[in-house]
Amino acid sequence: MTGFDPSWLELREGADATARAAELLDPLRSALPQEGPLVIWDLGCGTGSQGRWLSGRLRGPQHWILHDGDPRLLDRARASEYVTADGTPATVETRAGDIGALRASDLVGASLVTASALLDVLTAAEVEAIAAAAACPVLLTLSVVGRVRLSPSEPLDAEFAAAFDAHQRRDGLLGPDAVAAATRAFGRRGASVQARPSPWRLGPGQAALTAEWLRGWVAAAVEQRPDLAPFAGDYLGRRLTECAAGRLTAEVHHVDLLVLPGSSS
Numbered sequence: 001m002t003g004f005d006p007s008w009l010e011l012r013e014g015a016d017a018t019a020r021a022a023e024l025l026d027p028l029r030s031a032l033p034q035e036g037p038l039v040i041w042d043l044g045c046g047t048g049s050q051g052r053w054l055s056g057r058l059r060g061p062q063h064w065i066l067h068d069g070d071p072r073l074l075d076r077a078r079a080s081e082y083v084t085a086d087g088t089p090a091t092v093e094t095r096a097g098d099i100g101a102l103r104a105s106d107l108v109g110a111s112l113v114t115a116s117a118l119l120d121v122l123t124a125a126e127v128e129a130i131a132a133a134a135a136c137p138v139l140l141t142l143s144v145v146g147r148v149r150l151s152p153s154e155p156l157d158a159e160f161a162a163a164f165d166a167h168q169r170r171d172g173l174l175g176p177d178a179v180a181a182a183t184r185a186f187g188r189r190g191a192s193v194q195a196r197p198s199p200w201r202l203g204p205g206q207a208a209l210t211a212e213w214l215r216g217w218v219a220a221a222v223e224q225r226p227d228l229a230p231f232a233g234d235y236l237g238r239r240l241t242e243c244a245a246g247r248l249t250a251e252v253h254h255v256d257l258l259v260l261p262g263s264s265s
Contacts, residue, residue: 006047006076008216011209013049016116020141021196021256025057031137031260033111037061041107043099043115043130044068048077050116050141051090060084065110067095100126102133110136119143119178119257120168127174131185138186138259142198144168146176147253148217152242156235163221163228170224179255190262198256204246211243213252 032038038058042051045066055062062084066077074094082090099122107113113134119127120143130138146165150157168175183193202210218236222229242248 004046004070004073006073008212009046009049009073011212012117013047013052015200015202015206015209016049016142017053019198019200019254020053020116021198022057024139024194024196024256024258027194027260028112028137028139028258029058032058037063038111039063039065039109040112040114041065041067041110042077043102043113044118044121045077046073046116048080048082050114051077051082051092052080053116054114054139055082055084055090058085060086060088060090062090064090064092065095066092067097067099069096069098071096100129102129104133104135107133107135110134112137112139114139115141117142117254119182120173120175122174122178123172124174124181127178127182128185131182131189131191134259135261137261138191138257140182140257140259142254142256143179143182144176145179145253145255147251149251149253150239151249152247154235154238156231159225159228160218160221160232160235163225164217167220167224179257182257182259186259192260192262194258194260196256196258198254200250200252200254202250202252207243207246210248210250211240213250214239214243 040062042064045068051064064082068074074096078092078094082092084090113136119140148161165176174181186193218232222232
């Protein structure tokens with residue numbers, strides 16, 4: 001996978017960290033090996049934000065395998081420091097490659113497979129590949145589910161939201177259907193899947209992120225539905241003005257999934 005702007009990934013990192021469903025950590029810890037190094041694969045690692053968040057919440061020692069299709073992002077992720085809950089540095093390696101090409105043989109020895117903000121930009125075949133390859137616990141965070149709420153609301157909100165969701169499903173991508181598709185894919189293989197909400201709740205303290213999200217949200221909607229273009233400039237201008245004045249809040253809903261393999265896995 002390529003095409004993610006590192007500056008966007010860095011801008012959203014704080015909101016992502018706040019949103020992730022921390023209540024899934026206890027059952028995850030219980031399911032992980034209690035002795036020996038944890039070997040953690042981070043799929044679509046981006047700049048490494050999932051590793052920076054999760055490494056400090058799991059025991060050491062840890063070895064992270066950062067997997068992404070974009071060499072620029074791998075370079076940034078490799079430069080980060082990942083520190084375990086024990087205070088010891090994790091070891092890190094990077095793998096460049098296509099997530100859809102993952103095989104079970106690639107993940108032999110993995111204690112955990114994880115990913116953040118990834119499921120919704122995958123195809124059904126890629127989700128099936130992950131489900132078929134992973135025989136260990138899997139933690140998948142921050143998958144969009146197609147629910148956005150802006151306050152104050154406007155009649156056009158629903159039009160832009162529907163167009164954005166359709167854009168997310170372009171070219172066979174799962175978009176808001178990813179959580180359901182992943183739940184089915186892992187469930188067919190005997191795994192149990194726990195789902196928890198992990199919404200962004202953006203207010204005046206996240207104005208820069210809200211503004212950048214709005215620009216991308218509206219642009220994607222217009223790309224999907226050019227008939228919205230005549231309204232987009234004024235709509236976005238109003239929303240950005242409200243955002244800059246501290247009058248706009250946004251809830252962007254996501255879901256986190258914890259997958260625990262069945263006894264037959």
